């Protein structure tokens with residue numbers, strides 16, 4: 001008896017075994033969900049194929065660059081043909097051009113702003129709109145945010161602006177989809193050492209800062225993000241929508 005028995009889900013944002021999407025997908029699968037996966041491009045295909053082979057050889061795996069309407073359409077067309085319905089969607093995707101995460105927010109170019117907001121914020125709306133017609137039995141849409149959406153985190157820059165737009169999108173999507181029993185929530189995660197975090201200068205210091213300052217005096221573990229992702233997807237969260245849930249060892253409550 002799994003919490004997600006009979007549920008069908010699709011996961012956007014697995015790059016490798018350290019991806020937050022992978023931790024949440026594993027928690028969903030362990031509780032009985034049937035999952036399909038997408039990957040950003042050919043560069044990641046092999047990696048992701050190897051990971052998802054753990055879920056059986058008939059696991060649906062499709063390319064999807066979330067800036068491409070044609071690829072989004074193809075993913076949901078395939079899901080409709082294979083399963084006919086959908087209950088769960090995980091959006092764990094973000095990107096800003098590297099140079100926008102260095103230096104001043106003030107210097108963000110129009111193009112870097114466009115790319116960051118397109119990939120990291122608009123994509124949730126595009127995916128939710130494509131998923132909604134398949135979520136005929138209700139559903140749960142989940143995305144990943146970060147504290148830089150609400151407070152200044154040096155160098156997070158345009159990603160902070162994109163996460164603010166993402167969190168506002170969660171609320172508007174929750175309102176639009178509520179009548180069809182589709183819930184939309186975000187997990188605001190503390191820092192995790194993933195591909196997207198590696199190479200960010202000062203990331204190791206950030207991990208140490210959370211360890212020193214958060215009420216729980218440690219960093220969040222991927223499996224803890226998996227556990228919260230599972231809760232939000234389950235009937236235990238049936239009355240929770242439009243929310244940003246902090247999974248950050250309490251860091252967000254601190255004033256100093």
Ligand code: NAD
Pocket residue numbers: 012013014015016018019020021039040044064065066067091092093094095119144145146188189190191192193194195196197
């Ligand atoms: P990750 O690199 O494993 O995942 C990021 C994913 O985004 C990758 O799978 C990448 O392929 C995908 N992606 C980027 N551009 C894309 C595009 N155009 N089309 C499709 N996919 C695209 O890193 P992660 O840390 O697991 O990041 C997942 C989410 O978690 C992101 O939204 C990130 O902002 C958020 N987050 C991360 C942390 C952290 O410290 N790692 C903290 C809070 C929130």
Ligand code: 0WE
Pocket residue numbers: 094095096097098101145146153154155156159191195196197200206
């Ligand atoms: O959302 C993120 C990072 C997302 C991200 C990472 C990269 C690195 C490679 C988006 N775009 C890019 N572009 C690249 O070229 N996090 C929450 C992790 C993160 O990133 C930071 C952080 C934290 C935390 C950047 C600066 C300061 C703090």
